[in-house]
Each structure stands twice: as C-alpha cells, then as structure tokens.
Amino acid sequence: MKRFAIAAAILLSVFFAFTVMHKFQLVKREELRVERQNHRAYLSEIQLAQADGITFDTSNFNVPSPPPSEDAGLIYEHIDAELKAHPFSKDEKDALWAARRRRLPTPAEVARLRSFVLGRASLLKLIHQAVALKQCSFHTKWGRRHPYADDFQSGIVIDKLPNVLTAESIVLAEDGDWEAAVRNQCSGFRIADHLLTTRGASAHIRCTSTVRTILTGIRILTRLGAQKPSVLTAVQSSLSAPLPTPRLSRTLQDEITFNDIHLEMLRIVVLRSKNPDDIFIKNELMDWSPMRPFARNPRHWNSFMDANIAVLIHHLREDSKAADGPYPEVKAKFLMSRAELRRYSSPDYFLVKELTSDDIDDMPSIGDEDIGLLKSSANNDAEARVIQTAAVLLLWKLNHGAFPEKLSTLGPVPMDPFTSAPLRYRREGAGFVVYSVGEDGTFDGGSPGVRPKPYAPHFRFPTPAYELPRAEQTKKSGRV
Template structure:
C-alpha cells in the first residue's frame, strides 16, 4: 500500500493559470523563512525526524507484521479478494458460517495476529526519504488480521463463549494501536478502520451477553484497550516532509509517485511546467508549507465541534483562485475535514460504548434500565447522548456528522462537499440498540 491522497482536481489543469501569488500573507515569506516558521510552530519539516525509536526485537510487533505480510502475499490475489468479501458479508449479514472456511485457510495469519497483539512495542524501519512513494505494505494485512479476529470473536460469542470473544476484540484493538503509532495519515486511517471493526463486534457481544456480570467486568477492560483517540497533529507529521520530497522529485524530472504499476500519474505535465518555469516549484513548496502551518494553527485551537468545517474552509478559497501554486496544495492535501470527522466518530463510538456499559451495569444493580440516566456529551454537539427506553431495552445514539437529531435513525444519506465532488454516504445517527 502506498500513500495516495484524494485528488480534488486534474493534474492537467496545472497548465492553466499563471498568477504567481502564494497564499502566505500580504508580505510573502521566502521558502526558507516559511520552513523555519513551520519548525518553530511544531511541524516536522525533515523526513529524518520521522524515524521511530528502536525497540528490542523480542518486544517489537513490527517484525511480526512484516512476517504476516509476506505470508499473506503468498495467497493468490483472487483468494485474498474472495476471502475478504466473505468476511465482510459474514459481518454485515450475520451469516457467520460463511467465514469459517476463511478462518481455517488463514489460521496461520490469526496466530501471527495474536503474537503481534501480545507484544508491547512497535518500531518499523521505513525509508521516509521516498516521500510520497514511501510504501506501507503491512497496512493491508493489519486490517485483514483485525477483521479475522473480530469475525472469530463473533463466532465465539454466538457459541456462548463471550470471554473468548472479548479476548479476540482486545487483540484486534492492539493491532490497530500498533499501526496508529506511525506518524502518518494513512496509519491513522487504518487505526480508525480497525477500531471501527472491533467496536461493532464489541457492541454485538454486549447485545448478546450484556446481562452477565463477568462479561461486563471483562468488557470494561477491553474498552480501555481501545486507547485514546488519534492525535491529528501526530498523524499529520509526515505530510509536509513527504510533499516537499514530492516536489524535489519533480525538480529532478522524476515521477511524482514512484509507482511502476501507475507510471502515468500526471508527472509529465508537472515536470514540463517546472522545466519551463522553475520558480513554480518553489511556489508549490511555499504554498504547501503555508497550508500545513494553517492546519496546525487550526488544530491548536482545540475546538473539535467546528474543526471539520474549518479544515474544509482552508481549501475552499484556494479552489477559486486559479493559481498554479494553489493547485498543488489542492492536489496533495488530504480531505482534511474528513480526517477531523473520523476522529469525532472515534470519540462518539467511545462515549457510546461507555454509556452502554454504564446502562448495563445499572440494570444489573436495579433490574431495569434507568428512565433518565446521566449520559456523557455527544462529540458532535456537546449535548448529552440521546436515549430512550424501549420495552426491556433502549436506543442510544449520537447525532453523527450531519449534526441533526434524526430520532435514532441509522439510515444512510448521500452527501457531497464543496472541495470534493464525489458523492458519499453516511448514516444519519450513530446508534446503539439493546433489545433484551
């Protein structure tokens, strides 16, 4: 897997528009000054600073991930694809029997997942000097290991073995945490994807076995294993140095992404532009530094409810300027608002899990769920989570990304943004139900 940012416009459009201004300020900083300012503000500007601290081999889970990736790659691609579809179908439909043959075929991978989860450290050696072409082959197998563990957990739960199920959930959370310890956006996204898988399975286990005191005690421990929400400042550390390295490649006439499978990535147009106008490469770099300085300034405000909108607002005016220096930012910048929303989703899942555990504990003590419990704040509006008793159960929910109270509806809606023309779907509310 390689770092791929969402492309918001075609690289071909770089051939148009010749305005030289950069969005730094009315008094533009030189590239040297901009980099120095970025460093003072806490940004990483040199890829050498991305190297992880070494961990003794006997404690280093990264070595197990490398081994797991090699084992996984030995499976035919068609088999990997088919197994992946079976696992997804088993989780979505609840037809868990579909997954048994996959667990048997990939039993060696499951053992490596358990081994990696048991190790406390993670230090992967990367050649960060490759910039945007830095490969992360272990990330695909990490997601697969997390999915295998969560499906096996559901099978154990179905078989009346909730404590075994929760042990697998704990292992899956640690797989995600290992990956999330690398300072790059893609690592954060894989970490969140693993956590989402485990969260859904965790909730299903509680829905089946939440009346048992021993299960609730174990579930509290597993809930802590999810760990804190990803830190966006940490996860964005590799973005600026990687993008600067990408411009350096263009200056040298090299492809923007060193990808043999996709040699035509638009680099030819970019190389031609720089050859005809060398200053544009410096403009790209300066504009990129400006952008990431502004991102970090927004992050330091510590106002999570409006962060996604502010991230979106950074890109919106650049798309209207038609400046070639701005286009480079638009092409390289990840969809920042979505990165911020994913962290909010993480926090919403966290408070929903904690609230569900609290409600189940209350019923264990009193024999019934409370009518008006004290609930944590919803990360999407800071009001308490919404809750209502329903028969012998309850519905508990967060407003979700749209910020609207849809009454606990988890139906999907279609959305798009000003800086991303692709239509996406999202659930209206983030809902947890308990029906016993």
C-alpha cells in the same frame, strides 16, 4: 522643412524606443520584486515550520527498533509472508464479510466463520503473538533517494487482521466463552497501537480503520451477550480507556513533509528537463498544461514553485496547530482554511488550486482530506462511547428491571465528540436508543425500522431490523 521632419521622426523613434525600454525595465523590476517576495515567503514558511518541529527530511522519522524478542513488527512480517504464500480464498473472504458488518451473523455465517478459524489456526497464533507485544517497528527505511517511495511504507497486509480477530471472537461467543471473546476482540486495539508508530495520512487512515473494525466486533458481542452481566461489564471496562488515536497534528505535519518533498522533486525535474513542455500534459487525472509558461523560464519556474509551496505549507501548518482541539472548533478552522485556499484562482497559484480542488476523481483534496481524517477519529470516539453507554444501560436493566428514564441516572453522561455536549438518549417502548448527533449535527436517533443514511454512531435496543441476521430481517418484513 525636410530636415525638420527627419529630426522629428528620429526624436519620436528615440522617445518610442525609450518608452518601450522603460516599460520593459518596469516589468522586469516588478518580476524581480515578485520573485524576491515569493522566495522570502518560501524561506519564511520553511523556517516557521522547522521552529514548529516539522522536518523536511524523512530520514528524521527513523527511530531505533526494539529488541527482536519485543518487536511485533517482525511477527507482522511472518504474517505477511504467510498471507502471500497462502492468500485468502474466495470462500474465506466471503466468510470474513460477516465479521465486517454491524448486522448480526446468521447461523450459516457463524458456521463459515468457525471453519475459517479452524483453517487459519496458524495465522491466528501469529496474530496473538503480535498483539501480546507492546513495541513495534515496521522497519521502514525513511529517507530513500526517491521521495515517492516514502509514501508507500511497509507492504505488510495488516488491514485484514482485525477482521480475522472478529471472526474468532464471534466463534468464541457462540461457544459460550464470552469473556474470552471480549478480551480477544479488544486485543485488536493493540494492532492500532502498533500502527501509531507509522507516519503520514495513509497510516492515520489505517489506524482509524482498524479501530472501527474492532468496535464493530465489540458492538456484535454486546448484542449477542445483552443478557450476560459478565459480557456487559467486560465491554464497559474495555472501552473506558482512551482509543488508540493518531494525533491529527502530527499527521498534518507529516503531510507537510511529504508534500514539500514531492513538490521540490517536481521543481528539480523541470529545471533539469531539456523540454519542460513534455512534462506538463493533460491526462485523465489533471491538466498540467497551465504550468508550461512558468516552466520555460527557470527564474519564473522557481518563483512559481516558491509561491505555491509557501501557501500550502502555511495553511497546513496553521491547521496542524488547531488539529487536536474539540471537533466543532477544529472543523470550523479547517473549513475556513479550505475556503481561503480556494480563493487562489490565479494561474500563478495553479498548484494550490489543483491540490485543493474537488475536480480530481478518486483523489481527496488537501482540505477535504484533513476534514475526513478529523471525522474518522471523531466517529470512532463517538461509536466507542455509544457502545459503552449501551452496555451500562443493559446492565442497569438486568439489575433494576427497566431502563432509566434519563441517562444522567447512570452517573456522568459521556460527551458527544461532535458537539462536546452529552450523548442523546430516549426510551423506545421497552427499549432505548443512545446516539451521537453525527458529523453534521442533525442525527436525531432515527427509527427502529429505517437504517440511518449516512450512518451516525448509535445503539438501539432491542436489535433493530437493519442489524438483525438477514434471514430474520426477511422473515420480519414479510419478504421471501
């Protein structure tokens, strides 16, 4: 009996050991299957991206520079050197503020702008030289060893230059040189053209911001010259050409390149680290600690990175294919893509979850950034069409004595990029408002006494209180 009990115990021990070993082998087989599946998905996305013309080496962004005599980039370097040697003073920054707003400048603000223009004659000369050239290279050395360096392209201070041109244009208009004012203001579009030679989302944002600033200046000139046919004709003509607009598809493809380089750098850093736990800490931006379990095993870490990179490339690649279509269709595609990305809540897709989350302060998620880039370009397009249509309406009034009852009286009505339907228009007493429905499709033109919030592209005439010089607005409203 005792021998039987011992034999039974041995058999049970062997069976238990066999069961544990079998389950362990099943787990290992499943891990291996998932690792292979993730790696195949990763390799497949890389190949599909390359077939779409996407590169994973930023050195492929390098292009030959134009001849020095035709290269505006060299002039921008001189501008950068001048602004670093003689940065804007507080008074100059305050003066330029009047060139950044939609509100008409007061006489005191015009006087400050005049003083600024006279004091910065050498800077303006350089800007005019730069915008006179079609070709531009910012001489970015793509493909540097540290991948994060590629995000920070030329440090040239180009963002402030459109405001400087707007300041000069307002002064020219106040001096009665109206056509020169419009011509000078529209020359700022060449700065945006030059920015089209740069790459990535940051370059896209700088380009659309430049266009927005130039359009704000054209709006001011249109209001100031509302009774001058030559001004209105010049505005109409200048906005008939397409705006300098970055191709969103190329921007998203560039972001695939940058994201992949940064994530592959993270992969390598962890694999080479002696203590990966020290890398993944909780800081004020992100809690990286959930990645520690994956980082402790090289195979698990590679599989984790393969899975996350494959998902991100796939969705950005699909978004890039649709990115240059009509706004309503592209927005719907981006929103659907963002919703799909946010379904990845498993710890195995921690990077996908974090990079597409709204929880990181001051850092737009991947999906939100794509929609933001789409909106900024559509806003500029709508603003240009609204201002151009307003100029045509003001010309009609000068020629016929009254504004038309319908916008179609003027001829083909420009399309609202947010809806692919005609711009809206209505008479308001002796004036009018022409407008886009805006990015959420609900703007109805508003009313003369209330500033639209959020702003939607529109042009109201006569000048509404919220765009009058501040002193006049205060006087009208009865405030002191």
